[in-house]
Amino acid sequence: MRFDVFTLIPEVMHAYLQASVLGKAHAAGLLQVELHNIRHYTHDRHRTTDDEPYGGGGGMVMKPEPIFEAVESVLGDELGRVPIILLTPQGRVFDQAVARELAVQPRLALICGRYEGVDERVREHLATDELSIGDYVLTGGELPALVVIDAVARLITGVLGDAAATQQDSHADGLLEHPHYTRPPEYRGWKVPPVLLSGDHGRIAAWRREQSLRRTLLRRPDMLAKAKLSPEDEERLERIREEEGL
Ligand code: 6SD
Secondary structure: OEEEEEEOOHHHHHHHHHOHHHHHHHHOOOOEEEEEEHHHHOOOOOOOOEEOOOOOOOOOEEOHHHHHHHHHHHHHHHOOOOOEEEEEEEEEEOOHHHHHHHHOOOEEEEEEOOOOOEOHHHHHHOOOEEEEOOOOOOOOOHHHHHHHHHHHHOOOOOOOOHHHHHHHHHOOOOOOOOOOOOOOOEEOOEEOOHHHHOOOHHHHHHHHHHHHHHHHHHHOHHHHOOOOOOHHHHHHHHHHHHHOOO
16 A cells, blocks of 8 residues: 655654554555655745735645645646545544545545645645544644554554454454553562463453453443444443443
8 A cells, every 4th residue: 555645844754654563564565655745846946835824814824836736746647546635633533434444545645734734725626535633733734644644554454463463353343452461460469360361262252352341331432332242242231331330
């Protein structure tokens, strides 16, 4: 899968993309992230990418021309076939369902704004999608773009190891994860739940499922509405509700 990212600060994104799982996915040829500096698509002596807002008010707005020219020049014949995503607090909220939707695409373009935002004509006539990573205001679209790339890339077959992929499957149901423990079995007097040391895979699976359901109910009850629950899960949940006095 290929991502084309349009930004004024490609250096900032580069370090993160090279590190970790994403760097390995790139090395393995599973993921290609091309960073494009919008400033390289300006024509004036000062390489101007922003200007004052029409109508006044504070701050600066990113000019449309360098963004249009950058995206059109990089996408070429593919323009019209590649989703062009603008990262903005005004977009639809990015979640795991959106990540799964994007992961089927062979190629995505991501436009990162800076300053107060981008000229509205970019949104109207260039972007095909607008995404927000949540209801808080950042200084630019770069962190949101990295979040989208990370969440989408880890869904591509082969990007995660076997164990991680299995883990992912087991949580494709829209519940919070069960707690995780590793050695030592006792640390500062805090013991690992004995069931996890029992070697009884049936009891371990049942305990984990119950923990997932309990955590989701207590911390994110909103997620239960969309979660994929078996009749057995519904019974467990009812018992947990009683235990918790809910
Ligand atoms: C000026 C941006 C682009 C500023 C943003 C996106 C989300 N979810 N919060 N903030 C954002 C994106 C802020 O360019």
